[in-house]
Amino acid sequence: MKRDELILPLSRPKVGVQGTTGSWRIRKPVINYSKCIGCGICWLYCPDSTIDIEDTGSRFRVSIDYTYCKGCGICWTVCPVKAIDMVKEV
């Protein structure tokens, strides 16, 4: 058998392997940037890697990728200044 004919059960990393998981969400985290102190703790604990972080020198700027955010609300509970609100999905 030639090597090309071998079919191996190999997976490759893929974003959105389970589809757009944002549709699972029943509540949506919304960052209130006037309160956010840019500590990055929400990024640290997000189980879905859906919080993106950008280093702006003195602090971080975080943003949520709503295509894949499942709305678990961990960012909302760990935020030290309560800068994230959970809003009901409509």
Place this chain on the structure above:
Amino acid sequence: MPLTIRDLAKEKYVLPGHAACPGCPETIGLRYVGMALGRKAILVIPAGCTSIIQGLMPGSGLAFPIINVAFASADAVASGVAAAKEVLGEDSVVTVWAGDGATADIGFATLSGAAERNENIIHICVDNEAYMNTGIQRSSLTPIGAWTTTTWKGKTEPKKNMPLIMASHGVPYVATASIAYPMDFIEKLKKAASIRGFKYIHLHAPCPVGWRFDPSETVEMARLAIETGIWVLMEVEGGRTTISPPSRPYADKSRRKPVIEYLKRQGRFRELSDELVRELEREIDEYWKLLLKLSS
């Protein structure tokens, strides 16, 4: 110098849109493995939630090199991979990422074997205290009094003490960690990667589905476990036991929160009797006494 968020790698090893439930502690833990070990990590994953989290072929929700293996074989496979990598002269950290079932029950034979042979691998036990993937059945790491689908009236046997069992194997490094204390976990992983021989890390991971609490409380629940003293962060390195900094204040019994605060927030302990709560409190106390004796 303690680690800060700025020091951590921002590369994504857990990709958005994976198949885990909302609020999953395992993916939080896997992100820290990526931050600590990066491209050097090779994961060996026996059956469990993490097999599901990767999603369906041909895609994978995790960006690590992974070998998915049968339940009982994880540490044997990892031993082989580590040996092959050594022959090839490649610098990699072979890591077994196993649940509590694949560590303490089904996979224990190969785990104990690999520990006895002192294979150059890290075994991480991600302990969500039951077989969550198949629908919340009891494991030997389910705590006493906890409801599961196979212990309707609460488990009657106490939780097996895996960290001390592994320490008794005389391996170079044993540690406990919690998903609520990422810097502690990442530092322990980095330390484990630098040590030659068998390393065991027991990661406490509260599961919102199986423990019956809101997905947003995963991290809070893990933190409460430390604050009530029911889970202790410690290291056993070369036979020397040390309590890790996040757990140190709770060596003093008066600073511990009452264990009921941790229990009452979880639906699985809904039918726990006062008698069992006192029993648990006594057990926590005994365990702390033992640890303090070992670390003195």
